[in-house]
Amino acid sequence: xxxxxxxxxxxxxxxxxxxxxxxxxxxxxxxxxxxxxxxxxxxxxxxxxxxxxxxxxxxxxxxxxxxxxxxxxxxxxxxxxxxxxxxxxxxxxxxxxxxxxxxxxxxxxxxxxxxxxxxxxxxxxxxxxxxxxxxxxxxxxxxxxxxxxxxxxxxxxxxxxxxxxxxxxxxxxxxxxxxxxxxxxxxxxxxxxxxxxxxxxxxxxxxxxxxxxxxxxxxxxxxxxxxxxxxxxxxxxxxxxxxxxxxxxxxxxxxxxxxxxxxxxxxxxxxxxxxxxxxxxxxxxxxxxxxxxxxxxxxxxxxxxxxxxxxxxxxxxxxxxxxxxxxxxxxxxxxxxxxxxxxxxxxxxxxxxxxxxxxxxxxxxxxxxxxxxxxxxxxxxxxxxxxxxxxxxxxxxxxxxxxxxxxxxxxxxxxxxxxxxxxxxxxxxxxxxxxxxxxxxxxxxxxxxxxxxxxxxxxxxxxxxxxxxxxxxxxxxxxxxxxxxxxxxxxxxxxxxxxxxxxxxxxxxxxxxxxxxxxxxxxxxxxxxxxxxxxxxxxxxxxxxxxxxxxx
Amino acid sequence: xxxxxxxxxxxxxxxxxxxxxxxxxxxxxxxxxxxxxxxxxxxxxxxxxxxxxxxxxxxxxxxxxxxxxxxxxxxxxxxxxxxxxxxxxxxxxxxxxxxxxxxxxxxxxxxxxxxxxxxxxxxxxxxxxxxxxxxxxxxxxxxxxxxxxxxxxxxxxxxxxxxxxxxxxxxxxxxxxxxxxxxxxxxxxxxxxxxxxxxxxxxxxxxxxxxxxxxxxx
Ligand code: HEM
Ligand SMILES: [Cu+2]
Ligand SMILES: [Cu+2]
Numbered sequence: 001x002x003x004x005x006x007x008x009x010x011x012x013x014x015x016x017x018x019x020x021x022x023x024x025x026x027x028x029x030x031x032x033x034x035x036x037x038x039x040x041x042x043x044x045x046x047x048x049x050x051x052x053x054x055x056x057x058x059x060x061x062x063x064x065x066x067x068x069x070x071x072x073x074x075x076x077x078x079x080x081x082x083x084x085x086x087x088x089x090x091x092x093x094x095x096x097x098x099x100x101x102x103x104x105x106x107x108x109x110x111x112x113x114x115x116x117x118x119x120x121x122x123x124x125x126x127x128x129x130x131x132x133x134x135x136x137x138x139x140x141x142x143x144x145x146x147x148x149x150x151x152x153x154x155x156x157x158x159x160x161x162x163x164x165x166x167x168x169x170x171x172x173x174x175x176x177x178x179x180x181x182x183x184x185x186x187x188x189x190x191x192x193x194x195x196x197x198x199x200x201x202x203x204x205x206x207x208x209x210x211x212x213x214x215x216x217x218x219x220x221x222x223x224x225x226x227x228x229x230x231x232x233x234x235x236x237x238x239x240x241x242x243x244x245x246x247x248x249x250x251x252x253x254x255x256x257x258x259x260x261x262x263x264x265x266x267x268x269x270x271x272x273x274x275x276x277x278x279x280x281x282x283x284x285x286x287x288x289x290x291x292x293x294x295x296x297x298x299x300x301x302x303x304x305x306x307x308x309x310x311x312x313x314x315x316x317x318x319x320x321x322x323x324x325x326x327x328x329x330x331x332x333x334x335x336x337x338x339x340x341x342x343x344x345x346x347x348x349x350x351x352x353x354x355x356x357x358x359x360x361x362x363x364x365x366x367x368x369x370x371x372x373x374x375x376x377x378x379x380x381x382x383x384x385x386x387x388x389x390x391x392x393x394x395x396x397x398x399x400x401x402x403x404x405x406x407x408x409x410x411x412x413x414x415x416x417x418x419x420x421x422x423x424x425x426x427x428x429x430x431x432x433x434x435x436x437x438x439x440x441x442x443x444x445x446x447x448x449x450x451x452x453x454x455x456x457x458x459x460x461x462x463x464x465x466x467x468x469x470x471x472x473x474x475x476x477x478x479x480x481x482x483x484x485x486x487x488x489x490x491x492x493x494x495x496x497x498x499x500x501x502x503x504x505x506x507x508x509x510x511x512x513x514x515x516x517x518x519x520x521x522x523x524x525x526x527x528x529x530x531x532x533x534x535x536x537x538x539x540x541x542x543x544x545x546x547x548x549x550x551x552x
Numbered sequence: 553x554x555x556x557x558x559x560x561x562x563x564x565x566x567x568x569x570x571x572x573x574x575x576x577x578x579x580x581x582x583x584x585x586x587x588x589x590x591x592x593x594x595x596x597x598x599x600x601x602x603x604x605x606x607x608x609x610x611x612x613x614x615x616x617x618x619x620x621x622x623x624x625x626x627x628x629x630x631x632x633x634x635x636x637x638x639x640x641x642x643x644x645x646x647x648x649x650x651x652x653x654x655x656x657x658x659x660x661x662x663x664x665x666x667x668x669x670x671x672x673x674x675x676x677x678x679x680x681x682x683x684x685x686x687x688x689x690x691x692x693x694x695x696x697x698x699x700x701x702x703x704x705x706x707x708x709x710x711x712x713x714x715x716x717x718x719x720x721x722x723x724x725x726x727x728x729x730x731x732x733x734x735x736x737x738x739x740x741x742x743x744x745x746x747x748x749x750x751x752x753x754x755x756x757x758x759x760x761x762x763x764x765x766x767x768x769x770x
Binding site: 072073076145146150152153158159240241242243246247282283284285286287288289311312313314317318321322325326328329332333335336339342343344345346347357360361364365368369371372374375376377378380381383384385449450452453454455456457458 | 558559562563570573574580581583584598599600601603607610611614615618621622624625631632656698706707711712713715716718720733737738740741745
């Protein structure tokens, strides 16, 4: 039924475009979506290590009252770059990069549409990341105005350093890169599908990429406009003595800023849907409802931005509260389908599944507290407090990041041909499960009791000490877990255990080809099987079982 | 504490709902895992990969829940702005009108009724204390001299951004005498962390004395 686990990955003698396949140039000038995808994913993981290091330093400083590991200004740079990296350079590029790697495989296409443009978008992204980080090497340090860079604070008058200029250029380059990459992947999914792969046979993951990339197309131009406005403010700070420009910036920014949090969510929930369906051994439940709910989610996401601005007194409380709470409907459908798939299944529990399962209650905490933030009477207390810090880390760190790791453990064998070690994987999972909740749960209490976000220290008399200490201990567990993961990757690459084409009994086309797949994804030896549903390999397996039992 | 009351009410309705949802999802999740462990089933409990009537019914239920939540949100919002509690503050002339100016990194409080001015350095021992009367509507007119700050009274669940070239008006009734801490909650640069102030609530008589003495005797 599946390839045997210890057979080395087959090598296809196919000429590869753009330089010798194994050489550095072969990688850096590749026009193969798998390579560009892996470069994007790898860069995002490196950026995650940097952003995580910044977060651990922040947590060290906050472990006890009045510690001075960092000066106030350094601290401000650290949370700004932590947040900016995580959003612009880690979770978003990883989400779009997963689509780049997987969508052509899942739809039976030989490559991404416009591969050179796609490679260019990767270069824009890397350059943006380097430019943003280079701020640390200027005299005044990196940007320190927070990840959404509100004027007038971020103008040349109040934050004169070059760090801010570099931040603006970095965000603009990466934002443009992601816009282009999302565009080529969307184009691929819409126009490059193999015969038989109709839109309603697109795997769940590919659909979530389609919905997500549609949001990118709608929202990222707004990011470019926002940083454009900021760039003008660097030269002419007087612009921002007018309220219209300050509040206007916030509107333009959040018109991007809210959809992007779903760009950092959809592909991960799509990955989890595949993981859960696979390890429940059955077809994903409620496919059509899931697809419609994602499109609805994407459409609604463009109409909720003002909930970030309730406290400005210049947003529409009723309208944005209505649209924000309406998001419960598509989110509720997605949860129903995930749970129904699970309840009906014969479950297996490899590491990928554990991360997928933990996502469900953890992201739920983020979602429920999000509805609170969408209710102005409650938002007036929690906005800009540690409650909000807890809320979005439950969605992004306890939620999407768990989805990211579910995806890594699930598809690593496909991309490399090697299995990750399950023992190390489970150690990583448990450290993260405990660490995440220890880190972020106490922050809800801190916020309710008056701890504002973005403060470099607090006093013993504030009464924040115990919760902060617990939180910092949790963060240490996260650091440890991350190291276990790095060891796991090194071990698996250094002392390979070969994966075979389909180690998990997957459902979708990528598991029909070799691991790693040949240059043009499918070949005479690994042809595209017939596709009759969104789970073609599961169909095939069922058919074979029926034939076998009929013979017996 | 009108704001706090609306906040407490909203929270007391919302927290049980959220807890119930979390409980149901967790039970289903753990139940699926436990059942699976108990018997390694040969057959799947249900093969179907869709059930349109059930899902449509569920969408209707979700719609009703959303309707309820939106209704709650609207109700509490209207109470905050002109309903119970704050109605007093809206219809009667405020007993105290205070112009609040935020700047990097402290606060100025100017009383409209008398030439009284309160400020400080926002360093330890020198935080400004704004004095207001208990049980009477107080109006804060918030604006900034430089960047965006925010006026946060955590004990009252009140927060408003303080923006340049814009005035946000906040009307409150402080029911009890006492002293509470206020903080800047919108990041404004290096000393954002110490941009605190205090609200001191005194009896209306003491408040008048305070005004007449030019801001000294309390
Ligand atoms: C997993 C370990 C993580 C830890 C320990 C951590 C910790 C922290 C801490 C302590 C802060 C500072 C809060 C403040 O002072 O306002 C912060 C801010 C932030 N974090 Fe994380 N974080 C983690 C992961 C993530 C992830 C995965 C994201 C995803 C996008 C993220 C996004 C942010 C953002 C956007 C900010 C706000 C930065 C700003 O205020 O401008 N974090 N984080
Ligand atoms: Cu939002
Ligand atoms: Cu501040």
